[in-house]
Amino acid sequence: MQPTKTSPGWIKPVLAAVVIAAAGFGGYLSLNKHQAAPEVTFLSIKGDKISPESLRGKVVMVNFWATSCTTCVGEMPKMVDTYNKFKGQGLEFVAVAMSYDPPNYVLNYAETRQLPFKVALDTDGSAAKAYGNVAMTPTTFVIGKDGKILKRYLGEPDFPALHKLLEESLHG
Known part of the structure; x- marks a missing residue:
């Protein structure tokens, strides 16, 4: 041995x-x-379908929020300003209300605040699940023209940095 x-x-x-x-x-x-953004078709509060095809080739912000979320409500005017600043350059924006948010609250909020971008309901939670089980609001994704997620913000974004990213993505 x-x-x-x-x-x-x-x-x-x-x-x-x-x-x-x-x-x-x-x-x-x-x-x-x-990573590529999930192939999700959103349903707007107006009953319109927002398909992945309709967003392709554009820079898109997808913002998961809720009317009961104080940070979401607090950042919404800055989101409106961001959208208004960049929409002429091709920015699309979809504000996705969480599944637990009552649709009538979302509709009332969107109408009284005159939100200028698309507002969608995620009544069954499938959009939040597709985007990586989003649970914390606000969570915002910036998606490039190539359909890939460029950035995910948990909580309120650093708006100057967000604007810089949008500038680069829209004109790059």
Whole structure:
């Protein structure tokens, strides 16, 4: 019988560190690789369908919000200003009300605030699910002309940075 050789004590921790680093780097790469936006057809409060085809080739903001969300209500005037500033350059905007938001509240809010962009209802939660199980509001996605998600904002966006991203995306 031959004696078994044991590896030095430092091999296992070093191997573990290499595996962890590789996994971390892989996670980093996957986070920085722009994913395609989900193929979701939204239903507007006016009963119109907003299809992925109708948004293709445009820079699009998809904002998940709720009338009961104080941050959402607080940022909405800035969202309106952002849309008004960039709509002439080709920006599309879909404000998607969460499934728990009563449709009559959403309709009332959109009408009384005269929201200038498309407002959609996600009554069954399928849009929020398709966008990565959105639970926190507001959550805003900026989608490039190529249909890939450029940025996801949790909470109120940094508006100067958002405007810079929109400028680059609309004219790049």
